[in-house]
Every structure is written in C-alpha cells, then in structure tokens.
Amino acid sequence: MKYLIILGDGMADEPIESLNGKTPLQYANTPHIDRLARSGRCGMLDTIPDGFAPGSEIANLSVLGYNVPEVFEGRGSLEAASMGIDLLPGEMAMRCNLICIADGKIKNHSAGHISTEEADVLMRYLQDELGDELVSLYPGVSYRHLLKFRGGVKNLACTPPHDVPGALAEEVMVKALSADAQSTADTLNSLILRSQHLLENHPVNLKRAAAGKDKANSIWPWSPGYRPAMKTLKELYGIGGGTVISAVDLIRGIGVYAGLKVVLVEGATGLYDTNYEGKAQAALDALKEDDFVFLHIEASDEAGHEGDAELKVKTIEYLDQRVVKTVLETVEQWDEEVTIALLPDHPTPCALRTHTRDAIPFIISRPGVEPDGVEVYDEFACRQGSYGVLKGQQFMQQLMREQT
Numbered sequence: 001m002k003y004l005i006i007l008g009d010g011m012a013d014e015p016i017e018s019l020n021g022k023t024p025l026q027y028a029n030t031p032h033i034d035r036l037a038r039s040g041r042c043g044m045l046d047t048i049p050d051g052f053a054p055g056s057e058i059a060n061l062s063v064l065g066y067n068v069p070e071v072f073e074g075r076g077s078l079e080a081a082s083m084g085i086d087l088l089p090g091e092m093a094m095r096c097n098l099i100c101i102a103d104g105k106i107k108n109h110s111a112g113h114i115s116t117e118e119a120d121v122l123m124r125y126l127q128d129e130l131g132d133e134l135v136s137l138y139p140g141v142s143y144r145h146l147l148k149f150r151g152g153v154k155n156l157a158c159t160p161p162h163d164v165p166g167a168l169a170e171e172v173m174v175k176a177l178s179a180d181a182q183s184t185a186d187t188l189n190s191l192i193l194r195s196q197h198l199l200e201n202h203p204v205n206l207k208r209a210a211a212g213k214d215k216a217n218s219i220w221p222w223s224p225g226y227r228p229a230m231k232t233l234k235e236l237y238g239i240g241g242g243t244v245i246s247a248v249d250l251i252r253g254i255g256v257y258a259g260l261k262v263v264l265v266e267g268a269t270g271l272y273d274t275n276y277e278g279k280a281q282a283a284l285d286a287l288k289e290d291d292f293v294f295l296h297i298e299a300s301d302e303a304g305h306e307g308d309a310e311l312k313v314k315t316i317e318y319l320d321q322r323v324v325k326t327v328l329e330t331v332e333q334w335d336e337e338v339t340i341a342l343l344p345d346h347p348t349p350c351a352l353r354t355h356t357r358d359a360i361p362f363i364i365s366r367p368g369v370e371p372d373g374v375e376v377y378d379e380f381a382c383r384q385g386s387y388g389v390l391k392g393q394q395f396m397q398q399l400m401r402e403q404t
Helices: 031-039 056-063 075-082 116-130 179-199 203-210 233-237 249-257 276-289 299-306 309-331 394-399
Strands: 002-008 041-046 091-102 105-108 135-141 144-150 218-225 242-245 261-263 292-297 338-343 360-365 389-391
Touching (some): 002 309, 075 091, 075 144, 116 135, 116 179, 144 218, 179 218, 249 292, 299 309, 309 338, 360 394
Parallel strands (some): 242 292
Antiparallel strands (some): 041 360
C-alpha cells in the first residue's frame, strides 16, 4: 500500500454572505474531491493542541502525526532546515517576513506578495547593513525569510503579522516574557525599526510604489526556536521512502526533520498561480518510488489571508480540477493500491483573514474499505463521517492503519 496526503492549506472557512451563505468549499465546483469523499470515509480533525496558536507549523506537525508539545521549537527552526541552514547549540531561528506598513499600521503580511527576485535584493541588502556577529538574515521565497540569532533567548511574545492586519505596528512588536529575554527583544525591535529606515526609499521599493504596488518597508521576525528533536516518520510509523512537495519553506523543513525527500517543482509559487499540474505530476512520480507522499498546496490559505472569497473558491476548484482529477485518473490505472487523504491544516476564514483553531474536514479513501455515505466534501458534511472528531496524531494513526 502507498499513501498520499493532499493538503490544501487553509481551505476550511465559514459561511460567507457573498457566496449565498456557503463556505468556499461548499460553493466551489469540486466533482473530483466529492468523488473522493464518496469513495472513502470522512471526519473532522482538531489539529491545534491546547495552549498553541493555530499556525501552519502547529497544524501540519499534527497532521503528520507529531506530538506538538514534545517537538515544537518554533517555525524558524523548521524553515532553516528547508533552507539548508544548520542551527548550532545556542542559536535561535525566527521566520522573518517582509511586510508592508502604511500609516503606522500593518497593511499586509506579505509586502503585496513581493516577488522572490525583489525580496532577494532587499534581504541581501539588509544582511549587509544589519548583519553582525549575533544576527544573520537569509533570503527565502517571496515574503518568507529567516533570521538567525546567536545567543538569542526564545522566551518572547512575537505576533505573526498575518494575525493582525490593520494593527498599529508599534503595539505588536516583540515583547520579552522573562528578564533574560529582554536583551533579545530589544535587539529584534531595533532591527525592525532600522529596517524600516533602510527599506523605505530603497530602489526596489520606489519602483514598486511607482507601479502601484505595496512597499516591502519592514522586516517582521516571529516564531523563535532552537533545533527541534524530531523522530522521522519511518521511526514513528514504519514508513519506508517518503517525499514532501511544497512551495513553502516551513513545510519542506518539517519534511526534512520527518526524513522525507524534498522535491522542488518549477513554477510552484505558493499562490493561486502555482504550477498545480507540475505538483500533481511530481506527486505521482514520487509515488512510483516511495511509499508516502505529502503534497502541500498553499494557495487557499493566501486567498483567505487576503480576504478574497472569490479567489479562495478559484483555488479550491483549481485543486480539484488540476490536481485531484489527475491523481485519481492516474492511480486507478495502477496495479499498486494507493490510500489517498485530503484535508486542510486549519481554517483561514476570509472574514477574519487569519487562522482559527476550529476542527477541519478530512477524507481518507482506502481501497477495499466500505464508504461511510458522505456524499460531498465540506466543513458540515464531514461532521457526519464515520471517523467522528479526531485529535492531532490520531489522523496519521488512522491513515497508516490497514483497515478491512
């Protein structure tokens, strides 16, 4: 048996008036995902343990069957693994966004989805100007970058910028949670303010402004942590070879620590214009060699953060027509049996433009297993599924359990 997880980041939502009171999953035309639901068994999954914020790092660790309180060491450390940046003892990593601030408020968490090429120029400039023996800045993809702090203390209150669009930036800057973390907080806040001075009139930003685009006029570090101690999925669940496919450093970093091979797909952007067909084909190619593939697609989450319900519907329909359809039509021709699961990691409601901790709907379609009668896939239909409500690690445990 082979196993494929298709994860549409942030797909789950709440009823939206402009969609006739339906959620994007209910409103979207998804015949192939619904076919998967009819062939499998469904349920709801609580991916966010008590005491944790509903971030993608927490939710995806849960989906992959990790005990989050035992292994979580911040988002930055996971992204460092994806970027090939080793963390030594005493080194702390943080996600470092390029964001747009307007009139003192956080306009968006992504600097208007700045291109990787533009961001690379800005981050290398900031490393030259701000980097020293304690702090290093590393360019990543689009608005997602990394800050490494030698000797940094992680006992900090850091606000993810996607959680607070419209907030006064000065009110949500880094705060120390203990006396020994105060110096770290002071340094990080100083870096934020210095970056704003350096970036405001950088040629890249002047060109963006002239084109009517948002400036990338501040860095925003958050989610601090050290190197995590994670077992591989082979150690936890007996998985042989495995692959992770994602445009997002965070997900690839989780995959690295989980013992999965990272496959990069040309044209994978993390947005609605990502290379859906390329990612589907990469997953199918990987399944020919490996027992387990984790296919992560970010687009719906970004649409939710933008508050764009129509775009979110489009991303879900793209997932259905350009990924799920291809996968189903291909694997049904194989002699090798494939168990397919589909789910988001957390909701990203368009009305809120941030993540929530509500349980998410999931499908597990396993050859030879009697379906449970759920006819369509959405946040309400899956509540009637035979799995009921699972928590965290229970999803992976059910996925990897041979059922008859």
